[in-house]
Amino acid sequence: MGSIRIEGLSRKFQNVTAVDNISMDILDGDFLVLLGPSGCGKTTLLRMLAGLLEPSSGRIVLDDEDITNVPAKRRDVAMVFQNYALYPHLSVAKNLGFPLRVRKVPKAEAHERIEEVAQQLDIAHLLERKPKELSGGQRQRVAVGRAIVRSPRAFLMDEPLSNLDAKLRTATRRELTALHRRLGATFVYVTHDQIEAMTMATRIALLNNGQVEQIGTPEEVYDNPASVFVAGFLGSPPMNLIDATVGSEKGRVVVSSSGVRALLWPGESDEQKVVLGVRPEHLTVTADTDTDAAGARFQARVESVENLGSEQIAYCAVGSNTVCVRMPRPVTVRSGESVALAAKLEHLHLFDAESGRRLEWVGATDLTDFDARVLSGQL
Numbered sequence: 001m002g003s004i005r006i007e008g009l010s011r012k013f014q015n016v017t018a019v020d021n022i023s024m025d026i027l028d029g030d031f032l033v034l035l036g037p038s039g040c041g042k043t044t045l046l047r048m049l050a051g052l053l054e055p056s057s058g059r060i061v062l063d064d065e066d067i068t069n070v071p072a073k074r075r076d077v078a079m080v081f082q083n084y085a086l087y088p089h090l091s092v093a094k095n096l097g098f099p100l101r102v103r104k105v106p107k108a109e110a111h112e113r114i115e116e117v118a119q120q121l122d123i124a125h126l127l128e129r130k131p132k133e134l135s136g137g138q139r140q141r142v143a144v145g146r147a148i149v150r151s152p153r154a155f156l157m158d159e160p161l162s163n164l165d166a167k168l169r170t171a172t173r174r175e176l177t178a179l180h181r182r183l184g185a186t187f188v189y190v191t192h193d194q195i196e197a198m199t200m201a202t203r204i205a206l207l208n209n210g211q212v213e214q215i216g217t218p219e220e221v222y223d224n225p226a227s228v229f230v231a232g233f234l235g236s237p238p239m240n241l242i243d244a245t246v247g248s249e250k251g252r253v254v255v256s257s258s259g260v261r262a263l264l265w266p267g268e269s270d271e272q273k274v275v276l277g278v279r280p281e282h283l284t285v286t287a288d289t290d291t292d293a294a295g296a297r298f299q300a301r302v303e304s305v306e307n308l309g310s311e312q313i314a315y316c317a318v319g320s321n322t323v324c325v326r327m328p329r330p331v332t333v334r335s336g337e338s339v340a341l342a343a344k345l346e347h348l349h350l351f352d353a354e355s356g357r358r359l360e361w362v363g364a365t366d367l368t369d370f371d372a373r374v375l376s377g378q379l
Contacts, residue, residue: 002028002029002062002063002152002153002154002185002186003025003026003027003028003062003063003186004025004026004049004060004061004062004154004186004188005025005026005059005060005061006022006023006024006025006026006045006049006058006059006060006061007023007058007059007060007061008021008022008023008057008058008059009021009022009023009045009048009055009057009058009059009060010022010055010056010057010058011041011044011045011048011053011055011056012056017210018041018044018210019041019044019045019048019055019210020041020209020210020211021057021058021211022041022045022058022210022211022212023058024205024212024215026154026186026188027186027203028186029184029185029186030186030187030188030202030203031177031180031187031189031200031201031202031203032186032187032188032189032201032202032203032204032205033189033190033191033196033197033200033201033203033204033205034046034188034189034190034191034205034207035191035192035194035197035204035205035206035207036192036206036207036208036233037192037208037233038192040207040208040209040210041207041209041210041211042190042192042207043158043159043190045207046156046158046188046190047158048060049077049154049156049188050072050075050077050079050156051067051070051071051072051073051074051075051077052072052079054069055068062075062076062077062153062154063153073102076152076153076154077152077153077154077155077156078099078146078147078148078150078152078154078155078156079147079156079157079158080143080144080147080155080156080157080158080160081143081158081160082158082159082160082162082163083163084131084139084140084142084143084160084163085143086131086139086142086143086146087131088130088131088132089130090130090131091127091128091129091130092118092123092126092127092128092129092130092131092134092142093114093118093127093128095131095142095146096114096117096118096127096142096145096146096149097110097111097113097114097149098146099146099149099150100113100114100149100150103150113149114127114149117145117148117149118145120145120148120179120182121141121142121144121145121148121179122141123138123141123142123145126138126142136163136164136165136168137164137168137171137172140160140161140163140164140172141175143160144160144176144179148179148183152185153185153186154185154186154187154188155185155186155187155188156188157187157188157189157190158190159190159191159192160176160189161173161176161191161193161196162191162193169196173196173199173200176200177199177200180200189201194233194234194235194236195236197218198218198222198234199218201217201218202217203215203216203217203218204216204217204218204221206221206229206230206233206234208229208233213226213227213229213230214226214227214230221234222234222235224349224358225239225277225349225358226357226358227351227356227357227358228241228275228277228351228356229356231277231349231351235279235280237280237313237324237326239277239278239279239280239349240277240278240279240280240283240321240323240324241275241276241277241351242257242260242275242276242277242318242319242321242323243257243273243275243276243353244256244257244260244262244273244274244275244276245257245271245272245273245274246264246269246271246272246274246350247269247270247271247272248267248268248269251266251267251268252264252265252266252267253265253266253267253268253269255274255276255296255348255350257276257319257321258318258319258320258321259298259299259300259318259319259321260276260296260297260298260299260318260319261296261297262276262295262296262297262343262345262348263292263293263294263295263296264294264345264348265294272353273353273354274350274351274352274353274359275350275351275352275353275356276296276348276349276350277348277349277350277351278296278343278347278348278349279347280313280324280325280326281326282343282344282347283298283323283325283326283341283342283343284325284327284341284342284343285325285327285332285333285339285340285341285342286340286341286342287340288340288342294344294345295342295343295344295345295348296342296343296345296348297340297341297342298316298318298323298340298341298342298343299318299338299340300316300317300318300323300338300339300340300341301316301317301336301337301338301339302314302315302316302333302334302335302336302337302338302339303315303316303317303322303335304335305331305333305334305335307329309329310328310329311326311327311328311329312326312327312328312329312330312331313325313326313327314327314331314333316339316341318341323341325341
């Protein structure tokens, strides 16, 4: 078992609140990624889970046991640090066995566990080497192995891949994901790299200014961002976000801005400031002149086209905004050209302009049931 319940957890450093009243449940067997920009509180939260920092308020419960005030060495969790924290004077075998020696595990049992973990991580041939004789990827495996050998209830990892080059980072992501599946253990993993989060996590908790903006599966947070922050953080390029106004026109609910017009559904709506969002991959160049069709139309001028090999990104001016369009190669648009862009209704996102929170249209059973849809309050 390795479920963790966080209840109203906060941590202040003098006048700065690094973690602000966070509550969440980390499920047994979860691979939960704490994602967010530098300074958002994710490492502080992880260090409180490990017992390396004392919370200012709140509780941490591990499998129904309150461990808020339990010392780090007595918590049944294992930490993998960003810099690996290996003992330079000890061999790989002794680094792996150090946690077992501290717990006075019998030598025969410790030797068996070390050999088993070394085989799992493909470092059995390195057991007699010192850390200085290892590559970055090998050191990372030893650090993970030192955590695994304890058989803890949860693994806590603080950006363990940040010191690896791009190619090795990709390979190690797959290895950690496979390891999680084999162990069936609970992983809590800190990163600012959204690719790591999207490819490894069973769930993502996206943090901003010490608070949780959204928690959900990678698909949920990408496809249905709960706020402007989430929409603008996830994706490369991120979601296009345009200040707009929602209102009514000729019996239809309409979103409009400079160079943008989006028809939603039949009905009436009070005028309201919103942020309209659409992902770059959901925009297409169109010659369709049917401006009465549901969805959005953008009048754009192509500013530049970026070649990424398998695809290209067109950067377009729409009013005072720059809108990104992801297209397969070869693209047919060129810099300086005026184009019309289109997005389907189901690919549009609306956010409240003041709070930044997602607005939902509710009451419909499918995307064609426009009559029943009305803008709801904030989530």
